[in-house]
Amino acid sequence: MKLIKNDQELEKMLEQMAVLWDAEEGSDERDELELLSFIVEKYEDEHYPIPASNPIEAIKFQMDQNGMTRKDLEPFIGGSGRVSEILNGKRELTLNMIKKLHRELHIPYESLIMS
Numbered sequence: 001m002k003l004i005k006n007d008q009e010l011e012k013m014l015e016q017m018a019v020l021w022d023a024e025e026g027s028d029e030r031d032e033l034e035l036l037s038f039i040v041e042k043y044e045d046e047h048y049p050i051p052a053s054n055p056i057e058a059i060k061f062q063m064d065q066n067g068m069t070r071k072d073l074e075p076f077i078g079g080s081g082r083v084s085e086i087l088n089g090k091r092e093l094t095l096n097m098i099k100k101l102h103r104e105l106h107i108p109y110e111s112l113i114m115s
Contacts, residue, residue, distance in 0.1 A: 001035060004043040013040050055093055056086070058111035059101065066105075076100040 004010050017036050023029035062068070073083045077097050085091035093101070098112045 053111045055112045062105050062107050
């Protein structure tokens with residue numbers, strides 16, 4: 001086993017992972033699959049980083065997934081005017097809003113906090 005140096009090696013590792021995918025827990029094949037997944041993850045993190053999400057997009061995604069309206073956000077953000085300001089990017093989320101959105105709507109903190 002070795003580190004991935006290019007996309008061709010990445011493809012070969014992914015193919016090997018597919019072969020091992022149903023390996024029995026505790027087997028040598030399962031251990032190999034886990035090691036391969038770490039190596040692939042390292043390569044992909046370095047060569048194909050996923051940009052941090054935008055907090056507003058995270059909230060809108062959650063709304064869409066759960067059939068929520070702006071009114072449904074009021075308990076977490078405040079009145080309709082405040083919700084509108086947040087969703088239109090005119091006001092930033094407060095720490096209290098972030099905590100409520102995370103706790104009640106299960107939006108990851110990482111998605112709600114801009115770096």
